[in-house]
Amino acid sequence: MRGRFITFEGIDGAGKSTQIDVIEATLKARGLEVIRTREPGGTPLGEVIRKELLSVSMDPATETLLFFASRAEHIAQVIRPALERGAWVLSDRFTDATYAYQVGGRGFPAEKVEELERWTHGDLQPDRTVLFDIEPEVAAKRVAQARNLDRFEKENLDFFTRVRNAYLTRAKQSPDRFLIVNSMQDKETVSDILRKEFSTWA
Numbered sequence: 001m002r003g004r005f006i007t008f009e010g011i012d013g014a015g016k017s018t019q020i021d022v023i024e025a026t027l028k029a030r031g032l033e034v035i036r037t038r039e040p041g042g043t044p045l046g047e048v049i050r051k052e053l054l055s056v057s058m059d060p061a062t063e064t065l066l067f068f069a070s071r072a073e074h075i076a077q078v079i080r081p082a083l084e085r086g087a088w089v090l091s092d093r094f095t096d097a098t099y100a101y102q103v104g105g106r107g108f109p110a111e112k113v114e115e116l117e118r119w120t121h122g123d124l125q126p127d128r129t130v131l132f133d134i135e136p137e138v139a140a141k142r143v144a145q146a147r148n149l150d151r152f153e154k155e156n157l158d159f160f161t162r163v164r165n166a167y168l169t170r171a172k173q174s175p176d177r178f179l180i181v182n183s184m185q186d187k188e189t190v191s192d193i194l195r196k197e198f199s200t201w202a
């Protein structure tokens with residue numbers, strides 16, 4: 001039986017990595033094979049592309065193409081083979097991030113992203129997407145306390161407000177796929193919601 005493809009989205013500092021740990025443990029406790037991966041990255045070539053994307057300033061078209069180059073490799077080398085052998089794939093970000101950051105944040109044309117999506121995905125779409133929703137001011141404080149900022153994390157609050165709104169619009173367009181979690185609640189409250197959801201979701 002084909003595995004399940006679950007993606008995790010939200011603005012920087014929303015708390016995805018913290019909660020993916022919880023979901024991974026919940027699914028493994030069900031006896032499932034779980035693969036944890038991320039975008040950009042997830043393959044040796046994707047990790048090389050990630051390093052450049054997070055540090056080098058570039059044209060929005062170049063940026064979008066590099067995210068899709070990393071994604072094409074990720075789909076071919078990791079996601080499809082894992083799903084075909086029945087594993088569950090947890091990806092920290094996927095194509096919704098391109099709609100949120102490049103289209104919403106940078107103003108890159110949505111039609112061009114749709115074309116790249118058709119080309120690289122084929123029929124592949126996430127089965128479930130958890131959107132960690134948070135006010136940009138709160139997320140920025142969390143990130144600033146936790147680490148040195150990368151190129152995206154240095155963007156201003158207006159940028160992150162556009163990204164957040166673009167995510168919420170995507171979620172409204174696919175309400176069956178998205179689970180929106182209020183990520184301004186404390187960690188344990190968010191973890192409890194997700195444990196409950198993923199202890200039975202199939």
Ligand SMILES: Nc1ncnc2c1ncn2[C@@H]1O[C@H](COP(=O)(O)OP(=O)(O)OP(=O)(O)O)[C@@H](O)[C@H]1O
Pocket residue numbers: 010011012013014015016017018019142143145146183184185186187188190
């Ligand atoms: N619910 C929460 N309440 C308070 N702090 C939190 C919460 N969730 C996560 N944090 C803290 O906020 C910081 C960012 O969390 P995390 O790295 O999980 O976010 P992220 O969404 O994966 O970020 P990025 O997308 O930038 O990698 C960490 O220091 C984490 O401990």
Ligand SMILES: Cc1cn([C@H]2C[C@H](O)[C@@H](COP(=O)(O)O)O2)c(=O)[nH]c1=O
Pocket residue numbers: 012038039040067092093094095096097098099101102152153
């Ligand atoms: C997949 C994807 C990612 N981004 C941005 C979002 C984040 O700022 C970084 C990745 O860093 P993280 O700490 O692993 O979240 O990349 C993007 O702009 N577009 C995308 O498609």
